[in-house]
Amino acid sequence: MSQEQFYIAQIGRTIGLWGDLKLNLHTDFPEQFKVGATFKSDRGDLTISDVNFKRGIIRFQGYESIDSAKKLTNAKMYSNLEKTKENCNLDEGQHFYFDIEGCTVVQGDLVLGVVDDIQRMVDTDYLVVKTDEKLVEEGFSKSFLLPYIDRYIISADIEAKKIYTKDAKDILEAS
Numbered sequence: 001m002s003q004e005q006f007y008i009a010q011i012g013r014t015i016g017l018w019g020d021l022k023l024n025l026h027t028d029f030p031e032q033f034k035v036g037a038t039f040k041s042d043r044g045d046l047t048i049s050d051v052n053f054k055r056g057i058i059r060f061q062g063y064e065s066i067d068s069a070k071k072l073t074n075a076k077m078y079s080n081l082e083k084t085k086e087n088c089n090l091d092e093g094q095h096f097y098f099d100i101e102g103c104t105v106v107q108g109d110l111v112l113g114v115v116d117d118i119q120r121m122v123d124t125d126y127l128v129v130k131t132d133e134k135l136v137e138e139g140f141s142k143s144f145l146l147p148y149i150d151r152y153i154i155s156a157d158i159e160a161k162k163i164y165t166k167d168a169k170d171i172l173e174a175s
Helices: 066-070 081-087 133-137 168-174
Strands: 005-015 020-025 038-041 046-052 057-060 076-080 104-107 110-121 124-131 143-147 153-157 162-165
Touching (some): 005 038, 076 081, 110 133, 110 143
Antiparallel strands (some): 005 020, 046 057, 153 162
16 A cells, blocks of 8 residues: 555644644544544654644643653644545545546547646635646646536546546636
């Protein structure tokens, strides 16, 4: 299984005297941050000893004083594909970004392109679609943003790596 690392949180400043740190989440799955869970970071492995989502703070084993905790300020935390799938619960019809990236975007029989990236703007995810070469040769934009909303997305078949769309070509034409 892939060991690619996904950026999921950044540790902020210390709070109080006991090693509490501000937790800045960069994930839609806060449930993976639980006591005893260990994550990779750019400061080594970190194991959670306490977490309080209402206050937005976290504490790690071995960093229970303000002086030791300060060493973790601005550290970035990571998870991998295997751990993410194991620790994060998806609702029906939801998918991980890494499952959507690389999917072919189709409208009917027309291949529009491939999902190159996903960007979140306000509360909406946008697929960054690298336009199919044949369409680029016809004069269409090299890439376009497709909102991941019911208005444009019919379904996503992760096993077949295809995203079925409606009216997405209109967005490409306007790009």
